[in-house]
Amino acid sequence: MNKILIIAEHDGKTLSPSTAKCVSCAAAFGGDIDIAVLGQGTGDVAAQAASIAGVHAVIQIDAAHLEAPLSVNHANEIVALASGYSHLLGPSSTYGKDLMPRVAALLGANQVSDIMEVMGPYQMKRPVYAGNAIVNVTAPEDVTLVGTVRVASWPAASEGGGAEIRQAEPAAGPCTDSAWIGLESGGGERPDLQTAGIVVSGGRALGSKENFELIYALADQLGAGVGASRAAVDAGYVPNDMQVGQTGKIIAPDVYFAIGISGAIQHITGIKDAGTIVAINKDPDAPIFEIADIGLVGDLFNIVPELKSQLG
Template identity: 65%
Template structure:
């Protein structure tokens, strides 16, 4: 049986939903599941983690140098906790992609990136070539596994548990050579792209930053998050943290509405796990119609206002 340690992702205020998704992945692997919450002033976050289903224990490490999730500081701290565990798991978000390979190298192993399915306690499926191929990866017996769970493949675990929270003193000190300066978010009131159940997304056909406002307006009407194709981001219509696709965010909302997005393979990679994909595009030949559940060949500049009025 595996002893699994999940590294919690949070922003200093609240637990990121990616942690609950890691718990689902850990449930599929099977074994004792513990969560490590590192940070500075994280008692309420540790309590959130302790409420996740099937979590046996939360280890909370409060220290000033752990306030920002710098891999140079967090990875040695995780290693100081790692001896008791056979598997260290983090999310496939930028947080996990930054931190987990650093941990893996300190542990002397290659990482299993982006677990999308569990075959067995040491055998997993993961995508390569932008999702154009799926491989089975098997870890050698008796060797520690360091992995990330592909967040789009896992539903968030429930939150009806009540694990104990164990406070531990930091086992590491600040690396010193890396310093956190700050974070600039484009955010606002809209749901976060990674956790939104509905996402409205715009592509190059929007034509300008001003026109892209139509996407925000419809998203607000639906209570949806906002995404974009790489073409729209590169053209400067919207900030780059909205990019959905191979090199942007890989998301799995219940409903994905794509306006003026042609459906390049790199974009499709980011939405393959969506529940229902709706595509609106003037070009009847657009590849997005090959993978959409509901397609409408039409001009987004008339469809979006019509949608807004029909939605009341």
């Protein structure tokens, strides 16, 4: 029978919704599902992980050097836990994409990235060519399957579980080759771009960092996360962790606002799984209108303030 270990993503206090999405993917593989929570003072996070339905056990490893999400330290702990598990899964977020390949390399295994569908215990689908083609992957059954889960493709597993929480000692000390400097995030207190239910994104049309405040203001009114096109990132209006698309974040909000974004294929790749897409663009022939559910043709500098005032 499969035994699956999911590596929890969290900020020290709150479990990221990406973990419950990994649980849904693990459930599709079938088997026992455990969650590893690495960090320091992660009692609340472990309790949240234990409350996800379908989880068998939570393994909590607390140590000062695990507080920062540095893959050089976290990978050693996952490798030490790995024996006995058939599958090791992490989210295809920045954290998971940093950690899981290192785990795979240390185990001498290949990694399967962006698992979007599961057809059997070792059969799955993943996107390639910016999501324009889907590959069927069959992994060898005699090697631990290490993979990242394309969180945009999976619903979050429900609450209501009561998994046991086990404490474990760290297997390794701190790595001295790498040091944690700090975390800078452009999003501030706003919902996380990758898991927000509503995302408001701005493009090159905003014209400046100052004008991008319009996007933040609309997002705050809607309780939304904020994203951007690569053109807006390259122009320095916003930090690059806000980029949505092929070389940015792949997201699946219920509602996505594309404001002053043309709808280049590389941007669309990042929002293929979004629910309702609302586009605001002054060019009625902009490609974004081909995939938008609601399109508003006009100048964003008129429409967005109008929308804000209508929303009250």
